[in-house]
Amino acid sequence: MNNRSYNAITAPYGLWMAVFILAPLVIVAYYALTDAAGHFSLQHITQLSLYTDTILRSVWFGVVATVLCLVTAYPLAYIFSKTKAGTQTVLVMLIMIPMWMNFILRTYAIMVLFEDTGIINNALRSLGMDPLHLINTSGAVIFGMVYNYVPFMILPLYTTMTKLDRRYIEAGRDLGANGFRIFKDVMIPLTKPGIISGVTMVFVPSVSTFYISQKLGGGRYTLIGDVIEMQFQTAYNYHLGASISLLLMIFILLCLWVMNRFGDAEEGMVV
Amino acid sequence: MTRRKTSLLEKAYLTLFMILLYAPIVVLMVFSFNSSNSTSVMSGFSLKWYAELFRDGATIAAFRNTVVLAVVSAAFSTVFGLFSAIGINYTRSRWYKSSLLTTTNIPMMNPDIVTGISMMLLFVFAGTLMRRQGVLGFGTMLIAHITFQLPYVILNILPRFRAMDGYLTEAAQDLGCTPSQAFFKVTLPQIRPGVIAGAIMAFTLSLDDFVISYFVSGPEFQTLPIRIYSMTKKRVTPDMYALSTLIFLVMLLLLIALNVIQNRAENGGRGKSGKQVEP
Numbered sequence: 001m002n003n004r005s006y007n008a009i010t011a012p013y014g015l016w017m018a019v020f021i022l023a024p025l026v027i028v029a030y031y032a033l034t035d036a037a038g039h040f041s042l043q044h045i046t047q048l049s050l051y052t053d054t055i056l057r058s059v060w061f062g063v064v065a066t067v068l069c070l071v072t073a074y075p076l077a078y079i080f081s082k083t084k085a086g087t088q089t090v091l092v093m094l095i096m097i098p099m100w101m102n103f104i105l106r107t108y109a110i111m112v113l114f115e116d117t118g119i120i121n122n123a124l125r126s127l128g129m130d131p132l133h134l135i136n137t138s139g140a141v142i143f144g145m146v147y148n149y150v151p152f153m154i155l156p157l158y159t160t161m162t163k164l165d166r167r168y169i170e171a172g173r174d175l176g177a178n179g180f181r182i183f184k185d186v187m188i189p190l191t192k193p194g195i196i197s198g199v200t201m202v203f204v205p206s207v208s209t210f211y212i213s214q215k216l217g218g219g220r221y222t223l224i225g226d227v228i229e230m231q232f233q234t235a236y237n238y239h240l241g242a243s244i245s246l247l248l249m250i251f252i253l254l255c256l257w258v259m260n261r262f263g264d265a266e267e268g269m270v271v
Numbered sequence: 272m273t274r275r276k277t278s279l280l281e282k283a284y285l286t287l288f289m290i291l292l293y294a295p296i297v298v299l300m301v302f303s304f305n306s307s308n309s310t311s312v313m314s315g316f317s318l319k320w321y322a323e324l325f326r327d328g329a330t331i332a333a334f335r336n337t338v339v340l341a342v343v344s345a346a347f348s349t350v351f352g353l354f355s356a357i358g359i360n361y362t363r364s365r366w367y368k369s370s371l372l373t374t375t376n377i378p379m380m381n382p383d384i385v386t387g388i389s390m391m392l393l394f395v396f397a398g399t400l401m402r403r404q405g406v407l408g409f410g411t412m413l414i415a416h417i418t419f420q421l422p423y424v425i426l427n428i429l430p431r432f433r434a435m436d437g438y439l440t441e442a443a444q445d446l447g448c449t450p451s452q453a454f455f456k457v458t459l460p461q462i463r464p465g466v467i468a469g470a471i472m473a474f475t476l477s478l479d480d481f482v483i484s485y486f487v488s489g490p491e492f493q494t495l496p497i498r499i500y501s502m503t504k505k506r507v508t509p510d511m512y513a514l515s516t517l518i519f520l521v522m523l524l525l526l527i528a529l530n531v532i533q534n535r536a537e538n539g540g541r542g543k544s545g546k547q548v549e550p
Contacts, residue, residue, distance in 0.1 A: 010358030010371060013351065013421070017374045020418045024389030025377075027396055076288060079281045091285075093526075098292055100522035102479055102496050105515045108503050109295030112302075112310050119298060122311050147295075208382030211481075215503070225384055232388055232486060238395075241388060249385045256380055 028249075031242035044243040051227060051244065058224040059251075061138070062207035065145035069153040069202045070195065072146070077157035077194075078187075081164070092158065095151045103148050104211060110144055111135065111215050136218030144212040145202075152201035160194030196259050204252055224248050296519065303512035310509070320513040330514065333498035340409070340494060341477035344416035349470040351417070352424030357458075359425065360432040375422045387486035390415050394487060407489035415487045416480065420473035427469035431462040471529050 035041040048055075080091050098106065113119050114134040121131040134140055168190065172182045188195070210225030224244060231241030277285075302310055306317035324330060362368050378386050391407070398406035435458070443453040459466075481496035488497055495518070502511055 006358050006361040007364065007367065008358075009354050010362060010367075013355035013358070014371060014374075016351075016418070016421070017371070020390065020393070020414060021374055021377050024386075024393040027392045028385070028389045031392060072288070075281075075284060079277055079285055082277055082281075094289060095292075097523060097526065098296060100475070100479070100526060101296060101515065101519050102481060102499060104481055104496060104499050104503060105299070105518070106295060108507070108511070109299045109515075113295055113298060115311070118311050147292075150292075204380070204382055208384045210384065211500070225382075228384055228388060232391065238392065242392065245385050245388050249381060252382055252385075253380065 025249075028242045028245055031239050032246045033243075034239065036239065044239045047240060048243060048247060051224075054222050054227055055224055055247070057221065058207050061142055061145065061221075061223065062203050065142050065149070065206045066199055066203045068142070068146045069150045070199065073150055073153035073157055073198065077154050077161050080154075080158050081161035088162075092155070095154050099151050106148055107144055107212050107215050110140075110147060114140055114216070135216065136220055138217070138221055140216040141213050141221050144216040145206045145209065148212065149202045149205055152205075153198035156197040156201065157191060157194040160191045164190050196262065200256060200259060203255065207252070208248060296515075299512045300516045300519070303509055303516045305509055308508050310507075310512075320509040321517075323508075323510040324513045324517075327510065329493075330495075330498055333493045333495045336409075336492055337478060337494040337496075340412055340416060341474050344413055344420060344477050345470055345474040347413075348417045348420040348424050348473050349466065352421050352469060352473075353428060353466055355421070356425045356428040356432070360429060375425055378419050379422050379426075383480075383482035384486075386419065387415075387483040390418070390483070391486040405489060407487060409492045411487045411489070412484060412492060412494070415483050416477045419480070419483055420476055423472045423476065424466075424469035427472060428462055428465040431465035435461045467532070475525075 032044060033040060033042070035043060080088055083091065111118075115121070116131065116133065116135065118135075120134065124131050164187075168186050169182055172186045177185065207223075208225045209223060210229040213221050213223045213226055224247075228241050228244050228248070231237045231244065235241075301313070303320055304316050304318070305313055306315035306319065359368060359371050390411070394406050394411045398404070439461070440453050440457050443457045444450065448456065479496065480494075481500060484494055484497055485500065488494070493501075499511070499514070
């Protein structure tokens, strides 16, 4: 087949993506920049300043959840990569199985555990200890994010660590580096593609979530996702919803761009 | 490669993590067998919440919808994605190729909520142009699911082309195969593991998707994740736990079955002498 017929095969795909990916994004921008009458207006963009607290909270929660995931997952992925090949397969399966349960159910399960009359507090009471107030706190929301998304951090880290040539670590040790220097100067640079991929895969859903904050934050810790969901599903202010979505999208794309500049462009992403 | 043994501290950390990871799921499963409707006190063993679940017509309908949608959308996006990947791989126009790949990456990088609302706005916009009310339903769900699956199908297939010996297809044609024979007999067997992996991913993404579906679905066509979401808005009875337990067990069986199929397919792709190698 010649080049023209190959181009012809991709034409339906190009058309499909233009209509269902690019056109919707143009429509989001259109809604964000018009008023209810359809005239050009910046009123919904300027209205975004009312949501400064929500936006900052989302970014802060997302950053904290991502850092906690990284700190939890890094040693785990390292331990995984040290075990026997058969054990590794089982461990990876054990990490993946909960991801097959819908995140709504997983979040709901945490809520059941955390409630004031839930299992944790009942257990504490029966042991004669004071109950803890867990549900509807910012800690519960962040725990929900970490719990739901930590597998997305473990898996790419694990992939880069299995590919890592352990002779570099031995060489570092032979040359007199201590544990911390090996970690800082050998492990971190060699696992950078995995770190970047994991951070992206945790940060993006954490910043844009809406269910976790509703269930575990009890509506007290509104996030960007909650505002968007509300504008589209209950308040029916599509223009405001679109302008917040536009902001979220630009913010995420900027973050991804910075992250990719940060890492080695040649190595690409590991999923 | 030398391996060092895992220390006791490392084993303890691993165990603690697994306990934390599975605790909420185990709790849900245990309380699905509770004879009262409490979510914190176990009063006795009973299967009544499972019986309740099977009497709930809306949940059964949502389950059927989920499976139908996943099968139809995954089948479509696998075939569509396969042809598109072939075209993207062989096209010589660099500009065309890179712009197609960039567009393919957009839904993977964008937050799901943005993809969801952007498609919803498109459908609503098209609905007003056609002067129709209530456009959201099976059709819009199908389009949305195909759209978010396509990038995964294509990105699973493309690396297989890179690993393939391109001269084999040419050799087949030199030896008298028509282009379509060469494709089905030589090219397709070599990229088959990628096609299967893409199809499995498309299917499972469809089963599990809530965020995008939530925005593009209408009241007549609900999938299981959407049904679960609306159930958790109220005070929940343990039949939801029964549902979670069943979904979990089905998913587990599916995962094991798919792993077996995929391993077989990988071995088939490597030829008769191919041995299973750890990735």
